[in-house]
Amino acid sequence: MLLRLEDLFDKIDFFSARDTSFEHHAALVALFEILDVTSRSDLKSDLLQELDKQRAMLEGLQDNPDVSEKALIHILQDIRAAFRGLLDIPGRIGGYLRDDEWLMSVKQRMNIPGGACEFDLPAYHYWLNMTPEARRADFKNWIAPLAPIRSGINIVLNILRNSGTKFSYLAVNGVFQQAGSEHQAHLLRLHISDEISCIPEISANKFALNIRFVPWRSGHKAEVYEEDVPFELTFCSL
Numbered sequence: 001m002l003l004r005l006e007d008l009f010d011k012i013d014f015f016s017a018r019d020t021s022f023e024h025h026a027a028l029v030a031l032f033e034i035l036d037v038t039s040r041s042d043l044k045s046d047l048l049q050e051l052d053k054q055r056a057m058l059e060g061l062q063d064n065p066d067v068s069e070k071a072l073i074h075i076l077q078d079i080r081a082a083f084r085g086l087l088d089i090p091g092r093i094g095g096y097l098r099d100d101e102w103l104m105s106v107k108q109r110m111n112i113p114g115g116a117c118e119f120d121l122p123a124y125h126y127w128l129n130m131t132p133e134a135r136r137a138d139f140k141n142w143i144a145p146l147a148p149i150r151s152g153i154n155i156v157l158n159i160l161r162n163s164g165t166k167f168s169y170l171a172v173n174g175v176f177q178q179a180g181s182e183h184q185a186h187l188l189r190l191h192i193s194d195e196i197s198c199i200p201e202i203s204a205n206k207f208a209l210n211i212r213f214v215p216w217r218s219g220h221k222a223e224v225y226e227e228d229v230p231f232e233l234t235f236c237s238l
Contacts, residue, residue: 012034020132035094044086050238051155058072082155109121166234171225184206198216
């Protein structure tokens, strides 16, 4: 879920920074998707719990000569600021957006394929024809209260991504399998050369890790890449 929310926040940043109504429509779609994702979980308490766990762990490293004191102080300050921000969020995440009748009327129509046309939502069409600066001001007001959520997500994912151990493997004839629980991970990061035109498909549980590489062929049925594929795999855990 954190990866999905990170992607959606990035999309809002990208599209809302542009000027056209089509791009601002895409930014609003991403905002509504954030509402949908966060409505089905206890994200706030999960982030608070994880941030508190990381704070306690990092505070235990303050006297470690192998750890940069400056970097440690910086990340601890970020964690404490995000923690306080999350505590200050009242009620459900995005509750203020759900209380906006106009936004919810637009969201409801967007759930219908092609349902946000100007003849369906004249008020939305009016908004899309306002100046880009006016629309961006609205986005700023809508997104600002979500800043502690985004900050908490960024901190947790940054710690997770930098916690990993990297290994080099070879997928023989495009297939790699690893049985048992040799490496436990909350996140897998896979890297292959840009010169290899294939896509990794990963399935994993506590009993096995399976990776198969399929060639990129638009409009074709996926088939295993029939060559050996060297790759790097990083096992990241909190």
